[in-house]
Amino acid sequence: MKRPLVIFYAVIIYAAAEVLWWGYMLVKMQPERLGMILCEGMMFGLVLLAGAFYLHKSLNRERTLAEQKKNFLLSVTHELKSPLASIKLLLQTIQKRDLSKAQILDFIDKSLLDIERLDDMVENMLLAAKIENSSYTFPKANFNLSVLVDSIVNRLQITKCDGNQQIIDAEIEPKIEITGDKFALTSVVTNLIENAIKYSKPCETVVVKLFAKDGRIHFQVADHGIGIADPEKSRIFDRFYRVGSEDTRNTKGTGLGLYIVKQVLDRHEASIKVKDNRPVGSIFEVTFG
Template sequence: MKRSFVIFYALITYAVAELIWWGYMLVKSQPGRTGMIMGEGMVFVLVFVVGAIYLHKSFNREQRLQEQKKNFLLSVTHELKSPLASIKLLLQTIQKRDLNKAQILDFIDKSLLDIERLDDMVENMLLAAKIENRSYSFPKASFSLSVLVDSIVNRLQLTKCDGSQKIINAEIEPKIEFTGDKFALTSVVTNLVENAIKYSGPCEPVDVKLYQKEGKIYLQVADHGIGIADEEKSRIFERFYRVGSEDTRNTKGTGLGLYIVKQVLDKHEASIRVKDNRPVGSVFEVVF
């Protein structure tokens, strides 16, 4: 990419130098038409400069995208290896150790959680690819949004540091019906809750609320984590984009979660906004 920039700027320099030279020669040979030559030359330079600026921005955008794709592949590799290594270790322990039934069931439960994590990640990547290729039709059907959110919260529920208090505080209004793509909206809720957990401290709670008000359905997911800088709030729904720099970021993720969230909600004519939580953290609010 650096070589391409060097060639690009060299060609621009050469073209500008040639333009100035030919302009000088025309003025010298036809001094009576100096005004016309200068005017046309300025228009040409303006068009040339605008085109060069757009090309430069395109190069920069492509370079950022390639860097994001590279980091995406590295993240996916890490995300795959971690649960696979955990599952392998748990199964090897069951195979080699003389464990009682309770211990075996506990190890199986942990393995299933890692498998669910892998399944979520694969579904995310498949859905993102289908959305990008415009090959997903978003089939709609009527279902209980209350049951959907409650089941996801229960599946992702974790205990806090003392081992008893739940990390997700859910306030779910019952019997909220919705017509939409249940599979895609499952991915939306899962991504929002997982993100809140991921970017919070190990002992910080996450608040999930689902309720109806004035004919609209509201879903709020609030955390007390690191928060999102104002300049990044407009970019967090871009494909492969992740909060922070590539050098300082230490949380797991592929940069596809919020991209999927935004695309799916757009297809359901729903809105999403992110605002600061008080005193720290972020609140994602979805309005159907």
């Protein structure tokens, strides 16, 4: 990307030099038309500067997107290899060792969790691709959002912490009905809860709330994780955007989760806000209606 930028700046400098030279020559040949030549030169210069400014922004945007795509490929490679290696090891252990039935069932459960993780990631990538090329229509129907959130919380719940602590503290108001795309909203709930878990310390509590108030439906996910700096809050919903570099980042992810969340909520005329939790962490609040 550096070479196109060098060529771009060289062309701009050359064009500016040509404008000044021809302006000087015209004034020298026709000094009585100095005012007109200056006005025309200023207009041409403004157009040139405006074009250069927007072209520069476009090139920078392309460079940023290329870097984000590179990070995306690195993260997807890691995300695929990790659960696949785990599943392979578990199955090889079952195949080569004489295990008890309880051990086999435990290994199968662990394999299924890794498969669910892979399935979530593939669904995210497919949905993001369909949203990007406008091929997804968001079919809407009435369904029970309380049941949906409760089922996702139960699937993502982790109980193998010290003292058998449950890290997801759910406060779900029953019988909340909503009209929307159940598949897409499942992705919204899953991504927000998984993000909260991912960016929190092990066994740190994540609070999930679903309730109705003043004719609106509110869904909140609060964590006590690393938090989000104010300059990043406006960018976290961009496609592929992740803070830092894939070479140095320890958290898992592809940079598509929050992009999907924002796109799906926009199609449902819902809003999402990000605010700081106290003393540390973040709160994502979704409002329908």
